[in-house]
Amino acid sequence: MSLEPIDPETALELYLANRETEISQATYYSHNSRLGHFVHWCDEQEIRNLNELTGRQLQHYRLWRRNDGDLSPVTEKTQMDTLRVFIRWLESIDGVPEDLSTKVLSPEITPSQNARDVMLDHEQATAILTHLEKYEYASLEHLTVALLWHTMMRIGCAHALDVEDYHSNEQYLEIHHRPETETPIKNQQDGERLVALSPSVCELINDWLNNKRPFVTDKYGREPLLTTEQGRASISALRSYVYCWSRPCWYGQPCPHDRDPKQCDAIRRDNASKCPSSISPHAIRRGSITHSLGKDMPEKVVSDRANVSQAVIDQHYDQRTERERMEQRREFLE
Known part of the structure; x- marks a missing residue:
């Protein structure tokens, strides 16, 4: 040759x-x-x-x-x-x-x-969202964390959402792959789907849209759902919100690492990822999927909602123990 x-x-x-x-x-x-x-x-x-x-x-x-x-x-x-x-x-x-x-x-x-096992469990998610609802209600950070937990979506999907993708009366979101305007999603057209929302999440989105969301468009004339005064919130910004609010000291919990907040490097927002307890958006997705499976949501429903194959769920997302799976199967047998 x-x-x-x-x-x-x-x-x-x-x-x-x-x-x-x-x-x-x-x-x-x-x-x-x-x-x-x-x-x-x-x-x-x-x-x-x-x-x-x-x-x-x-x-x-x-x-x-x-x-x-x-x-x-x-x-x-x-x-x-x-x-x-x-x-x-x-x-x-x-x-x-x-x-x-x-x-x-x-x-x-x-x-x-x-298979990574870092995830946000239901108890932690509840504590974070309860704190945000009380002190940061309908803020961009509150909405970001709530959407990731309740919909199991990837951070790229949240970043890609527009106001017009939200249907308040029918209570669902549309997820679209729009690479030509800089909002691609991981599985491209195969990742496009409709995601049902609960009434409480719709109420949160409505309050964000009616009271908090800045009236701005991005450089393509689109109206981002998750936006700042400067335009569509970047993926890195959305990720930083998760790092920030997953630190126990920020949602009213004692530090599990015996650190003094006055001397801890991770107390600054731009250093939040240095906290040993902080997590990435993917850990929210993993925790939400595991929680849904633990509440007997069928794997096929979880697979379609989260846009991930059942085989990948088994290997990378499902953190239930073998004993927990057995006990769930036992309930069906009974």
Whole structure:
């Protein structure tokens, strides 16, 4: 096979341009970030032409990435699996030796290692929402946390919502994939769906719209449901609300880490993620899914509502113990 010289930077640019229409924006950014480490390593190693890349060099990169990034086995696997996809694509354009992708090694991990168990449980969710309802009622932060908990939606879906997607009388939300106006959702068109709302959540949204929501549009003329005075609330801002309000000291609970709030670095809003008890939006999703399953909501209903397959629910989201599952099955038998 005759190879055509290609440098790492150009290879990454071509790869991303090729994949841009096939993958979500979030996946695009993830691949760009992960493979950016590989390009940086190539620069350090003075590798200017990927035609000369070898399996041994790929193993050196794996060890460098593991040690330099202090990666967990799960993160290392994700990094190397993305690199394998990249190398396989380079094979297709005669950029690297044939079958080099088979030499990209990644750790073998068990299903239990691959499933994260950090989640917001029902008791914590109730405490947070009760506090917000009392002291921050119908604020943007209150609405954000309430929507994530009650609908199980991903943070990207909440970010993508417009005022017109909310149907007060029929009590539901529409979720749409709109990449052309910078609000893609993870599963693209397959993630589009209608999400039913409870009367209490509708009352909260109505009060937000009638009393608190700024009358602004985004740069595309759309009216975001979750918005600040400056326009649509960014995903990072929505994520920061979750980090902030999941700190026990912020919703009236004693610090479980015996820290003095006056000396704790995590007490500042911009340092909220440093609190050991703070969680990400995905932990709310995981907790909400687990709680719904624990309340006997059928898996198919949870799967459709949360836009996630039942197999993925079993592996990544359902945190019920085997004993809890057995006792639920027993109720049906009786």
